[in-house]
Amino acid sequence: MKYPHFLRLPALGLFCIFLATSCVSRQEIVYFQGLEEAEAKMEEQSNKSLKIKPNDLLTISVxxxxxxxxxxxxxxxIGVPMGGDQIGLSVNGRQQLQTYLVGKDGNIDFPFLGKTKAEGFSQEEFAQNLKSQIKRYVQDPIVNVRVVNFQVSVLGEVTRPGTFNVQDDYFTLPQALGMAGDMTIYGKRDNVLVMREENGRTTHAYLDLGDADIINSPYYHLQQNDVIYVEPNGPQRQSANYNRNAGVYISIASVLVSVAVLLTR
Structure with missing residues (x-):
């Protein structure tokens, strides 16, 4: 069956558009390309641990x-439970410890020790620092330090955007994306924005997830209150400009084309 000449060109154009938009290269989709070369330049991971900052909330148990x-x-x-006058609160049978606020000067007020520098230490390093001082009062103490306000926010083209609490001392960009259900197929993998508050100012970096060398970026290892934004790709941005009635118009056009084909047989 031969279609009218005026129908052949639009059909050919649509076919070409389909081919152009359906071909996606491996470089645009696959994460961490060139991993072997990036690993050769990788620094010691112990230097990438979470560092305590001013305004952090810490729990410290001895x-x-x-x-x-x-x-x-x-x-x-300290609190008064309902129906009683006892002090001390517990959740699931565990006593809840008071949090220590790291001041703008980077210090906390700790019992017996007074002003103690916390800023710049990892949780493990600060625990060791306290342990060495508490030894003057307690034999063989065991000290645990935890940053309890470690959160990251993941926005944009991910499956489950939101703000997530982090329990680990060592947390990376892929882990944050994993908590958000990974990027959608519409996210730009070569231009992921990470924003960070440092020394009272906002800094940022754009990372290419297709390039494994991002493992050596200081923004690959996340800090408290980092914000990750995944930008939509070109087709997804363009779709935002489409008329909401475009589907209706396309359906009407399809019916008209079908009728024209039947009439010209």
Missing amino acids: AAAQQDAALPFNLPV
Whole structure:
């Protein structure tokens, strides 16, 4: 069956457009290309651990064989439970510890030790620092430090955008994207924005997930309150400009074309 000449050119044009938009190269989709070369330049991972900053909230627990000696270093949250007059709050049978706010000067006020520098340490480093000082009062203390306000926000073309609480001391951009359900097929993998608050100012970087060398970027290892934004790709941006009635118009056009074909047989 031969179609009228006026129908052949539009059909050919649509076919060409389909071919052009359906061909996506491996470089545009695959993550971490050139990983071997990037690993050769990779720095020691211990330097990438989360660092304590001003305005962080810390919980600090101290334990020892003689727990009575360690008790003064564990400040419980003080409160009055409903129906009683006891002090100390617990959740699931565990006593909740008071949080320490890291001041703008980078210090916390700690029992017996007074002003203690926290800024710039990792959680493990700060725990070791406290342990060395608490040894003057407690034999063989065990100290655990946790940053409890470690959150990252993932926005844009991901499956589940939102703000996520992080428990790990070492957290990376792929882990954050994984918590958000990964990027959608419409996200730009070569231009992922990471914004960060540092020393009272906002800094940022654009990372190419297709390039494995991002593992050496300081923005690959996330910090407190980092914001990740995945930009939509070209076709997705263009679709935002489409008329919402475009589907109706296309359906009407398809019917008219079908009628024209039947009439010209």
